[in-house]
Amino acid sequence: MDKKILIVDDEKNHRLMLKIHLAEEGFEILEAENGVEALQLIDENDFDLILLDIKMDIMDGFTFLSHMRQKDLHIPVIVITAFSNVKTAVQAMKLGAVDFISKPVDTDNLLDLVKNNLKASSDESISGADNVLKNYVFEGVYSEEGLGKIIEMLKMVAPTDATVLITGESGTGKELVAKSIHDNSHRKNGPFLAVNCAALNENLIESEMFGHEKGAFTGAVSQKKGKFELADKGTLFLDEVVELPLPTQAKLLRALQEKVFERVGGEKSIRTDVRIVAATNRNIKEMVKEGGFREDLFFRLNVFPINLPPLRERKSEIPLLVKFFIDKYSHSFNKLIRGYTDSYIQKLMKFDFTGNIRELSNLVERSIILCTSDKLDASHLPEPEHSDFSEDSAMDVRGNERNLITKALKQTNGNKTKAAEILGISRRTLHNKIKEYEIEV
Ligand SMILES: Nc1ncnc2c1ncn2[C@@H]1O[C@H](COP(=O)(O)OP(=O)(O)OP(=O)(O)O)[C@@H](O)[C@H]1O
Ligand SMILES: [Mg+2]
Numbered sequence: 001m002d003k004k005i006l007i008v009d010d011e012k013n014h015r016l017m018l019k020i021h022l023a024e025e026g027f028e029i030l031e032a033e034n035g036v037e038a039l040q041l042i043d044e045n046d047f048d049l050i051l052l053d054i055k056m057d058i059m060d061g062f063t064f065l066s067h068m069r070q071k072d073l074h075i076p077v078i079v080i081t082a083f084s085n086v087k088t089a090v091q092a093m094k095l096g097a098v099d100f101i102s103k104p105v106d107t108d109n110l111l112d113l114v115k116n117n118l119k120a121s122s123d124e125s126i127s128g129a130d131n132v133l134k135n136y137v138f139e140g141v142y143s144e145e146g147l148g149k150i151i152e153m154l155k156m157v158a159p160t161d162a163t164v165l166i167t168g169e170s171g172t173g174k175e176l177v178a179k180s181i182h183d184n185s186h187r188k189n190g191p192f193l194a195v196n197c198a199a200l201n202e203n204l205i206e207s208e209m210f211g212h213e214k215g216a217f218t219g220a221v222s223q224k225k226g227k228f229e230l231a232d233k234g235t236l237f238l239d240e241v242v243e244l245p246l247p248t249q250a251k252l253l254r255a256l257q258e259k260v261f262e263r264v265g266g267e268k269s270i271r272t273d274v275r276i277v278a279a280t281n282r283n284i285k286e287m288v289k290e291g292g293f294r295e296d297l298f299f300r301l302n303v304f305p306i307n308l309p310p311l312r313e314r315k316s317e318i319p320l321l322v323k324f325f326i327d328k329y330s331h332s333f334n335k336l337i338r339g340y341t342d343s344y345i346q347k348l349m350k351f352d353f354t355g356n357i358r359e360l361s362n363l364v365e366r367s368i369i370l371c372t373s374d375k376l377d378a379s380h381l382p383e384p385e386h387s388d389f390s391e392d393s394a395m396d397v398r399g400n401e402r403n404l405i406t407k408a409l410k411q412t413n414g415n416k417t418k419a420a421e422i423l424g425i426s427r428r429t430l431h432n433k434i435k436e437y438e439i440e441v
Contacts, residue, residue, distance in 0.1 A: 002028040003118055004045060008038040008064065009053035009080070018051060021107045022114065035059025039067055042075070049118055050077045052097070054088055065095035074338070076117045080105065093319045094342055146314030150177075150306060157304050158184035163256070165241075165301045166279040168308030170418055171358030174279040175239065177308065181277055182235040190234030193227045198243040198417070206248055207264050210255070216265025228261055231274045238278040241301065242287050243417075246294070253297045276301070282421060311353040311360060319345055321357065325364035326376070333368055340376040350384040354411055354422070402437045405430065414441050 005027050009015045012033075019029045030045065032038035034056045041047075054061035061079060068077070079092040079100040089100035098117050101110055157164060158181045166174045175194070182192040199205045203217050211226030227236055244252065255261040256276065260269045278301045287293040311317070322340060330337040344367075353359050367380035408419040420430040434441060 002026060003048040004028045004030065005114070006030050006032060006038060006041060006045070006047045006050045008032045008035065008050060008056070008061070010034055010056040010058075011053070014053070018105070018110070021110065025111060027114075033058075035061070035064030035067070038064060042068075042073065047075050049114060050075055051080060051114075052077050052092075053080050054092065055082075061092065062095060065092060065097060069096055078113055078117060087316070090316055090319050093323070094345055096339060098323075146309070146317040150308065153304075153306060154181060155184070157181065157306075159186065161185075161275050163276045163278070163301055163303040164306060165284075165304070166277065166306045166308065167284065168279075168281065169310045169354075169356055170281045170412075171356035172281075172308040172310060173357055174281070174308060175237070177306065178235075178237045178277040178279060182237075182275075185235070185275065187234050187275060191231050192235045192237065193231040194237040194239055195227050196239050197248075198240040202245045202248060203264070205244065206251065209248070210251065210261045210263055210270075211266075212264035213266040216263070220265065223263070226263065228255060228272055228274060229270060232272040234274065236274045236276055238276060238301075240280060241278040242280045242282050242284050242293050244293075246292075249294045249297050253294060253300060256297075256300050281418070311356045315349055318348055318360065321360055322348065322364055322376075325361050326368065329365050329368045335368060335371070336374060337368060337371060337376060338374045341378070343378040344376045344381065347378040347381050347384065352384070401433065402439065405433055405437065406439055409434075409439065409441055416441070 005022055007015050007018050007022075007029060009018070009031075010033050015031045019031065023029055030041055030047075032041055036059045038050070038052075039059075052061045052064065059067075065077065068075070076098045077092075077096065079089060079097045081088045081092070081100055081102050089097075089102075092100060099113055101113055154177065164178075164181060166177055168174050178194075179192060182188060195205075195209055197205060199208065206212075207216070207220070207224060207226060209226050210228055211224050212220045214220060214223045238252075251261065260271050262269055284293060284298060284302075288295050288298050322345065326337050326339070348360070348363070351359070351363070355362075363381060364376070366382075367376045370380045371377075404423060405419070408422045409416070412418040412422065416430055416434075417427055420427045423430065425433075433439075
């Protein structure tokens with residue numbers, strides 16, 4: 001049976017345009033000029049989806065959504081908003097809309113959205129998180145104000161072979177972005193391998209990157225290929241790249257510049273075809289100034305910089321992300337959660353999110369575990385803790401040092417490198433202070 005879609009819009013031409021495109025795809029379309037008419041049609045028909053304009057003279061979209069809610073109608077609604085009016089979209093989503101599209105409507109985008117949301121409604125179990133994740137980064141739910149510009153940049157750079165340097169606080173999605181660059185490149189069928197450059201030992205990190213010959217160092221009992229070799233025809237993700245020891249930085253530079261390297265303890269020059277994506281949550285330019293990171297290597301890596309803003313600077317994305325994580329987790333906990341109350345989002349907005357999206361994800365996961373109804377509400381959230389780590393206070397470490405250090409360690413789960421960074425002091429200084437104040441880690 002054809003899926004039935006209701007278009008609610010007070011502009012006749014706009015309705016017609018939408019109708020033509022959707023009818024072509026075999027959908028059955030009914031139209032309403034305003035919210036009142038729409039409610040009537042809903043009484044008489046069984047719709048699979050509603051496309052809703054927000055600005056209408058007789059009963060606007062918001063009021064219509066509230067009515068739907070009161071009547072407990074669970075038809076997916078996609079809201080059509082003026083170009084990049086994200087606030088409106090967010091408000092509509094709080095009232096239960098499942099997605100939004102901005103005017104002028106891009107028809108391909110519209111069809112994708114319609115199909116995705118139809119699917120979700122006919123199949124109550126939530127669609128695979130991985131799919132959503134991939135869409136999310138490029139076409140799916142993100143706000144223009146938030147990641148919008150970055151997504152545009154990603155779309156441009158992904159298909160090229162350009163080296164990308166991703167910066168951003170912990171938990172902002174650097175690895176996710178690196179993976180999506182790979183997935184949207186011509187290398188997508190090749191390997192995506194990550195190297196954690198923060199591994200402490202120089203030998204280990206070099207052998208991880210370039211491999212080693214048998215007997216190259218104590219413990220090198222057999223020959224091993226490095227990630228540069230294994231990632232041939234694929235993408236190599238250099239995570240926490242500023243942590244590389246200086247001698248390794250020199251070797252990496254050569255591998256990038258001349259595209260050849262040798263295994264540790266080996267003589268044969270090896271050539272591979274890898275695309276490099278690097279990431280760091282530290283201020284790499286500062287590190288260059290302080291001499292901890294080679295300037296020439298920095299320029300090699302910084303061909304296409306992408307800076308991911310912290311979540312507190314893109315709070316408008318929170319409702320979209322919450323929806324995403326509900327889909328993801330209710331699936332794995334086998335719960336049918338249909339959404340959240342206004343108070344849930346209001347309380348979430350009060351968090352500082354020093355742990356960024358990872359923190360939000362944990363909060364939603366926790367809420368789902370606690371939730372015994374089909375909606376998340378404020379009682380499923382802990383009280384927002386406000387960190388004292390505005391930049392000003394980080395500068396003022398001396399004042400209440402012990403307190404700040406304890407909090408920083410708590411927030412980073414005892415990760416001293418990250419804690420030191422939040423505090424704006426070196427790891428060594430932090431180490432000394434921990435001893436001095438006898439702080440338990
Ligand atoms: N835009 C997003 N949409 C959905 N999930 C996201 C998004 N950004 C990040 N996440 C999720 O948040 C978590 C943290 O992201 P990720 O590991 O990519 O961050 P990171 O910047 O690499 O952090 P760190 O510096 O601590 O390594 C992951 O589980 C990731 O899937
Ligand atoms: Mg990471």
